[in-house]
Amino acid sequence: MSETVKVVVDAMGGDNAPAEPVKAAVEAATQRQNIQVILAGRKDVIEQELAKYPDYPRERISVYHASEVIETAEPPVAAIRKKKDSSIVAGMNLVRRQEADAFVSSGSTGAVLVGGQVLVGRLKGVQRPPLAPLIPTQKGVSLLIDCGANVDARPSHLVQFAQMGSIYMEHVMGIQKPRVAIVNIGAEEEKGNALVKETFPLLKACEDIHFIGSIEARDIPAGGADVIVCEAFVGNVILKLYEGLGGTMISMIKEGMMGSARSKVGALLVKPALKETLKSFDATRYGGAPLLGLRGLVVKTHGSAKSTEIRNAIFQCGQFREQRINEKIGDFLVKAVSPEEKSL
Amino acid sequence: MSETVKVVVDAMGGDNAPAEPVKAAVEAATQRQNIQVILAGRKDVIEQELAKYPDYPRERISVYHASEVIETAEPPVAAIRKKKDSSIVAGMNLVRRQEADAFVSSGSTGAVLVGGQVLVGRLKGVQRPPLAPLIPTQKGVSLLIDCGANVDARPSHLVQFAQMGSIYMEHVMGIQKPRVAIVNIGAEEEKGNALVKETFPLLKACEDIHFIGSIEARDIPAGGADVIVCEAFVGNVILKLYEGLGGTMISMIKEGMMGSARSKVGALLVKPALKETLKSFDATRYGGAPLLGLRGLVVKTHGSAKSTEIRNAIFQCGQFREQRINEKIGDFLVKAVSPEEKSL
Numbered sequence: 001m002s003e004t005v006k007v008v009v010d011a012m013g014g015d016n017a018p019a020e021p022v023k024a025a026v027e028a029a030t031q032r033q034n035i036q037v038i039l040a041g042r043k044d045v046i047e048q049e050l051a052k053y054p055d056y057p058r059e060r061i062s063v064y065h066a067s068e069v070i071e072t073a074e075p076p077v078a079a080i081r082k083k084k085d086s087s088i089v090a091g092m093n094l095v096r097r098q099e100a101d102a103f104v105s106s107g108s109t110g111a112v113l114v115g116g117q118v119l120v121g122r123l124k125g126v127q128r129p130p131l132a133p134l135i136p137t138q139k140g141v142s143l144l145i146d147c148g149a150n151v152d153a154r155p156s157h158l159v160q161f162a163q164m165g166s167i168y169m170e171h172v173m174g175i176q177k178p179r180v181a182i183v184n185i186g187a188e189e190e191k192g193n194a195l196v197k198e199t200f201p202l203l204k205a206c207e208d209i210h211f212i213g214s215i216e217a218r219d220i221p222a223g224g225a226d227v228i229v230c231e232a233f234v235g236n237v238i239l240k241l242y243e244g245l246g247g248t249m250i251s252m253i254k255e256g257m258m259g260s261a262r263s264k265v266g267a268l269l270v271k272p273a274l275k276e277t278l279k280s281f282d283a284t285r286y287g288g289a290p291l292l293g294l295r296g297l298v299v300k301t302h303g304s305a306k307s308t309e310i311r312n313a314i315f316q317c318g319q320f321r322e323q324r325i326n327e328k329i330g331d332f333l334v335k336a337v338s339p340e341e342k343s344l
Numbered sequence: 345m346s347e348t349v350k351v352v353v354d355a356m357g358g359d360n361a362p363a364e365p366v367k368a369a370v371e372a373a374t375q376r377q378n379i380q381v382i383l384a385g386r387k388d389v390i391e392q393e394l395a396k397y398p399d400y401p402r403e404r405i406s407v408y409h410a411s412e413v414i415e416t417a418e419p420p421v422a423a424i425r426k427k428k429d430s431s432i433v434a435g436m437n438l439v440r441r442q443e444a445d446a447f448v449s450s451g452s453t454g455a456v457l458v459g460g461q462v463l464v465g466r467l468k469g470v471q472r473p474p475l476a477p478l479i480p481t482q483k484g485v486s487l488l489i490d491c492g493a494n495v496d497a498r499p500s501h502l503v504q505f506a507q508m509g510s511i512y513m514e515h516v517m518g519i520q521k522p523r524v525a526i527v528n529i530g531a532e533e534e535k536g537n538a539l540v541k542e543t544f545p546l547l548k549a550c551e552d553i554h555f556i557g558s559i560e561a562r563d564i565p566a567g568g569a570d571v572i573v574c575e576a577f578v579g580n581v582i583l584k585l586y587e588g589l590g591g592t593m594i595s596m597i598k599e600g601m602m603g604s605a606r607s608k609v610g611a612l613l614v615k616p617a618l619k620e621t622l623k624s625f626d627a628t629r630y631g632g633a634p635l636l637g638l639r640g641l642v643v644k645t646h647g648s649a650k651s652t653e654i655r656n657a658i659f660q661c662g663q664f665r666e667q668r669i670n671e672k673i674g675d676f677l678v679k680a681v682s683p684e685e686k687s688l
Contacts, residue, residue, distance in 0.1 A: 149529075152538055185493075185495070185576070185580040185581070192495065193495035193496050194495075194496055217580070217581040218585065218588035219588060220585060221585070221591075221592035222588065222592055232529070233536075234577070234578060234581055236529040236561070237529070237561040237578055237581060238561075238585060239561075240529075240560050240562035241561035241564060241565070241582060241585050241586070241589075242585070242589065243562050244561060244562035244563060244564060244565045245564075245565045245589050246589070246593065248481075248482050248566055249593055251482075252482060252624075252625060253597070253618065256617045256618055256621030256622075257617055257618065257621075262616075262617075263613055265613055266610040266611065266614035266617075269606050269607055269609055269610025269611075269613065270600075270601050270607045270610035270614060273600045273601055273604055273606075273607035273610075274597060274600055274601065276600060276603070277596050277597060277603075280596075281596060
């Protein structure tokens, strides 16, 4: 049997806390024998929720009491510093002390990013831990790396993103020889802003990744690359436009179909097929966005995440641990360190 | 009657040249008495196309012979320099010599951008002429400024984009007090990369625009702002993702509806309503993307543009001329010049 993976779930984070995180914990621990979930947050509230599941696997779900809650609107750095007994700080400290392997939260993105860096800490050699969500494409999913909060990246950061992203897509998502591309405004090598122009030859020279060149934003939805490298500002724009445009188009189409009696009947008939199609275009079924390059895994799920997404994020942590992704990233970076850096 | 507007149309540019540009010229000149179109390109080819419209208004359509064609794949700067007798260079020179008011092309974006700057030339005071396409939203359209080729912009460029964009949306699109926002990765003022952080207070201090703060990419499709300010790399990513994601979702939905007999019947019933909805989400009906801040108007239509888009771009040139947009931009910039700049 595979080894046990300990995942801390932030029971207080997100719009649907504590109900959905607790439900996800119960589902995950019930469905997989090797998963152990630690629910971090206010004990009374969590136990009240757990009481709704009389048959939950008690031996694989525990509660770790944390009295405070970090709100989404709080400035992240101050929140992490002050609220030592919040579910995010207490939960991440469990990972830092290696009492758990991973931490999953639907809470404040800022606090999760800051906490990941200052509490869990970076792997040796990692310059910046990127937030790398999966985005849906016509072919499946692509990893969009980086969508974090560290803007104004340097070329060497982007090279590490490409390396970490490749390892993730190969070993967690099972994609052989993942195609790596850099977001650009044209396909030609000489195009781009200063950052892209400096990064392009470095990626080209990288032997351990399968670099296929530039990708224009237009080709992302069709699945033009598996690992899509960009700095966080651009990544954030892509991620949020994806969500916004998808939502707007679906609501416009629904509204449009309700416009006439004829199309209302049609809408009823196409509904099941349409639902199926849209489901395939939903990345949350793969889990959340990992914050890579840390001494433990931190996964950010949507603020509006339901139990399915959180449960899948817990499974994702299992896969991450079993595949020893961090060891692979560590090995890779040691190998990739340039002579000048080694001499430092 | 309103004064005559002379528009040069590149008859050789785009995937559907010369048929669609010629058709657009005929439609525009037929529908509006004050429009005069000059078709630039190979005379024999254009005349052959024109012959398909025996009743076209000969007094308002002329041909300006240019023997060369700039291909999309050619490096723009070299092409503009070498191909002096191309439809783009010859056509833009007509605007430069004030023998025409505007130039419309579906040809190479790079060549149009370069040609606009070096041939037509910038208005006095304009630091960078931005390419500003209209993008569809749930409420109508927004102006995305800049999507051009000049990456790595400075804060003062972005401020001018906001000013020119406001004038355009107010006087060409008829939007009173257009809401101006800067693309950012969060709504708070302290968020953003170095460029956004520096630009934000400058926009806030701008008295002649209606600045509403940051806009996250997620809120663009819902119509969260009328003038969306960003540097060209980010603008390009937004524009192309818009096109790519829209196309991918529509094709997935169509495919999904063809999956079962039941949904096929439904698809037939919803088709007219769906078509109407998607038509409302198509910015090409407003025309093309203007290159603002030049001593004449240059409008870039899609490479795949059909006559409708090109015709609307011709009408757009009329509106631009009638509303004296360039005079308004000129006045505005003189007024907006800071004391230090004045002393230069």
